[in-house]
Amino acid sequence: MGAKTKNLRNILYLIGAGPGDPDLLTIKAYKMLRKAEVLLFDHLVNHEMLSIVPDSCLKVYVGKEPYADFTPQEDIHTLIAHYCREYGAVVRLKGGDPYIFGRGFEELLFAERLGIEVRYVPGISSMQGTGFHHIPLTHRGVSDGIWALTGTKKDGRLSSDLQLAIQSNSTVVIYMGMKKLDEIARTYVMCGKGDTSAAIIQHATLSTQREVVCKVGDLLNAARGSGLSHPAIIVIGEVVRLYAAHRYNFVDSFQCNMY
Template identity: 45%
Template sequence: MGKVFIVGAGPGDPELLTLKAYRVLKTADVILYDRLVNEEILSLRKKDCKLVYVGKEDGKHTLPQEEINRLLLFYARACERVVRLKGGDPFIFGRGAEEALFLEKHGIPYEFVPGVSSFYAVPEYAGIPLTFRGLSSSFVVVTGHETVGKEKYVDWKAFKDVDTIVVLMGVKNRQRIARELIEAGRSPYEPVAFIERGTTDRQRTVVTTLGEVAENPPPVSPPAVIVIGKVVGLKEKLSAFNETHAREEFHGKLDEPAERPATGHPLI
C-alpha cells in the first residue's frame, strides 16, 4: 500500500510552487491532476510517472467525485507514492479534506502539502491588496459557484459590512452576485476587479463598479478572481511595477532548486 500526497499546485505561475510540493512531485509514481494545473509543473515528474487527468470544467462532461475517489484508492493500493495535485490550495474550495476523509475511511495514509492560494496571490499580482490601513481591515473569501436553492447557498447579505470581498469561481454568476450585494446595502459605485488567468503571462484585469456588473456585466472568462472593495482603487498605483518590471525578470522560470545543506531535517 502506498501513500497519497494531497498537494497544492499554486495559482498558475509555476514559480509559486512550494519547495516541498516540488520535491514530492519529483518522486511521485502517479499524479492525478486538476484542470488548472500548469503544464510546466507536470513536467517536473520523473520519466516513469503516470499522469491521470481528473479535472472538472463547468458545462462539460467530467469525472464525478466518486470516480476520482475510486481512482485514488486504486492507485494508492497499486503504487508507492501517489500525488493528488490541485490548483491553488487543497483546502480552499478544493475538496482536499473530503478526499482525505475518504482515504482515511479506507485506511490509506495521506499527507497534506499546502499551496499558494489564488484568493490572495492573484489580487497581489494585479496590485490589489486585500487589506490596507484606512481602507480595509477585513476581508472574506467566498465561492460564487453555488446556485440559488442549494441548502448551503451563500448569504450575500452577511457580507454587507465586510471591507473586501474575494469571490472565487464566480464569473458565471457575477451579475446575480452584484445584484444581491447591492440589495444587501453595498454601494453600486463600489469598485470591482476581475482578474483573469491570474499570475500567468496571460493575466488580464478588468476594473468596473458593482452597479455596472449588476446592469451590464463585462465580458470575462474563467478562471478569474473577483475582488470587491475600495482596495481595488489602489491597483493603478501598485500594478505598474509588478506587472511590467517584476515579471519581465522572474515570471514563470522554474529552475532546479539549490541543493539542501547537509544539516537539518529532510522536507519529506
C-alpha cells in the first residue's frame, strides 16, 4: 500500500477502528492495516490494533485525550501532508467511525485540497456498543429513531438540538458529554422529562466496560457514585429499561443499578 517513493499516487486511508474491541474491525480495515507503512492513530484506538501493522510500519500517535494533552487538528493535517508526500500512502486510524464525531471529513477536505486521494473505511460507532449491554437504540413501539448529539461543541457548549430531541419519541445518544451531565439532567428536568431512563456506558465492547443505569435527572450522582468518567457515551430513552423490564419485570419503577 505504498513504498517510500514520490512516484506513487498520494492516498489517505480514513479507517474506523470501531468502539474498542479489535475483533470488531471490518475485514477491509484489517487488510489495510496489514499493509500499512505509515499509521497515524488516535487516543481511543485500542493499542492491540497496533500489532496488526507490519513491524516496519511507522506509527505516529496523534491523539486528543479529553481534558488533557492533545494533538491540534492543524498539526494532524501537516503530518498527513508530510507522510503522504514522503510515502505515497498513509493510514489514518480513528476510534469509532471517522465521520461520526471523528473529524474525518475535515481531514478529507484538507487532503483533497492538496490533491491527495481519500479512501474511507467505516467503523462501528461507539453508540452501537449499547447492544453489548442489551440496550437497543430503536425498538418498535418504543423508539422511532436516534438523535446522536455532541455534548461539547467547538465553543464548549452543549448542542442546542437536545431541546428538540427531548420532545421526540426517539433515543438520544450523547457523545463527549461527561462534563455536561448536570446540564443534561437539568434540561430534561426543566422539560418535565427527569424520570426518563438513562445509561452511561464506559469502554463499551472492552473487558473494562462498565455501565450505570438511572433516571436522567440522576445522571451526575449516578456517575459519581459509580466512579464513571470519560470516555463514555450517554444513552437516554425508554429503550434503556427494556432489557431490565424483560428480565426483572421492572415496568413501573427503575432504580439506579450497576451492571
